[in-house]
Amino acid sequence: KQEVTQIPAALSVPEGENLVLNCSFTDSAIYNLQWFRQDPGKGLTSLLLIQSSQREQTSGRLNASLDKSSGRSTLYIAASQPGDSATYLCAVRSYSGAGSYQLTFGKGTKLSVIP
Amino acid sequence: NAGVTQTPKFRVLKTGQSMTLLCAQDMNHEYMYWYRQDPGMGLRLIHYSVGEGTTAKGEVPDGYNVSRLKKQNFLLGLESAAPSQTSVYFCASSLSVSNQPQHFGDGTRLSIL
Numbered sequence: 013k014q015e016v017t018q019i020p021a022a023l024s025v026p027e028g029e030n031l032v033l034n035c036s037f038t039d040s041a042i043y044n045l046q047w048f049r050q051d052p053g054k055g056l057t058s059l060l061l062i063q064s065s066q067r068e069q070t071s072g073r074l075n076a077s078l079d080k081s082s083g084r085s086t087l088y089i090a091a092s093q094p095g096d097s098a099t100y101l102c103a104v105r106s107y108s109g110a111g112s113y114q115l116t117f118g119k120g121t122k123l124s125v126i127p
Numbered sequence: 128n129a130g131v132t133q134t135p136k137f138r139v140l141k142t143g144q145s146m147t148l149l150c151a152q153d154m155n156h157e158y159m160y161w162y163r164q165d166p167g168m169g170l171r172l173i174h175y176s177v178g179e180g181t182t183a184k185g186e187v188p189d190g191y192n193v194s195r196l197k198k199q200n201f202l203l204g205l206e207s208a209a210p211s212q213t214s215v216y217f218c219a220s221s222l223s224v225s226n227q228p229q230h231f232g233d234g235t236r237l238s239i240l
Contacts, residue, residue, distance in 0.1 A: 056170075117169040
């Protein structure tokens with residue numbers, strides 16, 4: 013069974029700092045990996061999707077990398093801002109049988125960017 | 128630009144009552160999903176649908192039923208609510224099952240007393 017771990021569970025940084033969030037997964041047979049952002053009381057917003065054949069994806073100040081063989085992904089946030097404060101979730105998509113591809117989520121990293 | 132809309136946003140039920148959560152998407156997505164999010168557990172898949180008229184069980188389907196009578200709507204039903212079903216429920220949809228991102232609604236906060 014796929015398991016996804018995110019470390020640390022919480023992170024507090026001063027504004028302007030570059031930071032890295034980590035995600036690891038136990039089964040390397042994945043189709044893709046998706047990073048989400050969740051604001052308090054809100055749903056999930058998709059940030060980046062990396063296919064299993066890709067090494068990284070970039071969107072603005074965000075860069076996500078994928079090392080499928082080692083079961084790891086990182087989300088790099090450059091020049092952090094208070095508006096980046098949220099919980100960041102990592103999810104991997106794996107084949108679960110009968111034509112189904114399911115997402116397995118980590119528990120998230122709660123980021124606080126201090127002005 | 129609605130995306131995925133969930134109704135209601137909040138609900139309080141008594142044990143044994145029934146209710147239906149509605150999810151609607153306007154992106155013409157084929158695939159739809161229901162998750163629950165509990166503290167310390169992460170999101171877990173309840174049921175999903177790969178197209179109109181089809182549904183399948185996810186990781187935690189017990190106590191829930193679903194229906195997909197129209198492509199744009201995915202309903203989650205609780206026949207006899209239990210306190211263990213107190214959670215935040217999220218609906219999501221995607222264009223394909225394997226290589227497109229899932230888009231989420233804002234959630235329904237359900238409390239069972």
